[in-house]
Amino acid sequence: MLPLLCVALALFAGAWAAPSSSSGGHRTKTKTRVFDFTITWEKYAPDGFSRDMFLVNGKSPGPVIKVEQDDWVEVHVHNESPFNTSLHYHGIEMTGTPWSDGVPGVTQRPIAPGSSFTYRFQVLQYGSYWYHSHARDQIEDGLYGAIVIHPRRRDPKPFHLISDDSDSVRAMERAERHVHPLILYDFLHITSEKKRDITPRAGVEISCYDSILFNGKGRVKCLPEKELMSHLSPFQQAGLALVPGAKLTDKG
Secondary structure (H helix, E strand, C coil): CCCCCCCCCCHHHHHHCEEECCCCCCCCCCCCCEEEEEEEEEEEEECCCCCEEECCCCCCCCCCECCCCCCCEEEEEEEEECEEECCEECCCCCCCCCHHCEEEEEECCHHHHHCCCEEEEEEECCCEEEEEECCCCHHHHHHHHEEEEEEECCCCHHHHHHHCHHHHHHHHHHHHHHHEEEEEEEECCCCHHHHHHHHHHHHHCCCCCCCEEEEEEEECCCHHHHHHHHHHCCCHHHHCCCCCCCCCCCCC
C-alpha cells in the first residue's frame, strides 16, 4: 500500500482516464513535448514546517506534464540530489518503450547523483495520471507531480449523454480542454529515512501524518488535548479506557 494519498483529480468529469485505442479515432499530427526536470534535496515548508525534501525545478509537487494524446514525451532528468533516484509515469502504458517506465532494477539503473537520464515515450491514452519516484520511499519526500493528457479533439465525446443542450455540450468540451489537476498528499514532518528507522523499533508503521497538502500547500493546527478528547466517540473513549492512564498523543 502506498504510504500517501496522491490522486490526480480533474476539476471536470471530461478528463477521465482512458486506455489507448487503435479503433479509428481521428489522429492528429504528433508532436514531441520536451520537459527538463532538475531534482534537488533541500529545505522546504509546504505546510509551514521546514524539512528536507526532494524538489523538481525548485518545487513539490513538480511541474505538470501537460500533453496531447498521441504526443511523444521527452523528460530530461538531472539528479542534483545526493541520492539515487528515478521517475515512474504511473498508469502510462509505455507501448514499445518499456525502458522508460522508471523502475530501478527492472527497467533501468537508478539515476546516480550528478547524473542525467532521458525518458522518451508516446502517450496513446488520455486522462489524469501522475509521476513519482520509484526509488525507496522517495514519494514520501516530495518527489511526485501530475500528468494531464488531453484527448484527441475530433474523437467522439460522451457529453451528449449528459445533456442534449448544444450550449451545455460546448461548455463541457471547453472545460475538458482546461482541466486542472488536484493532488492530495499525506505529509510527514520527518523524512522517509527517519520513518524507516523508527518503524522497526516501534514495531508499527507510522500511519498518523502531520498534514494533508493540496497541490503542495497545507497547514498544521495543533489542537489542545481537552479539545481533542471532546471529539472522541463513546466507542473511542471506551477503547482508550482499556489502558490505564492512556491519553491521546499530540497528533490524536
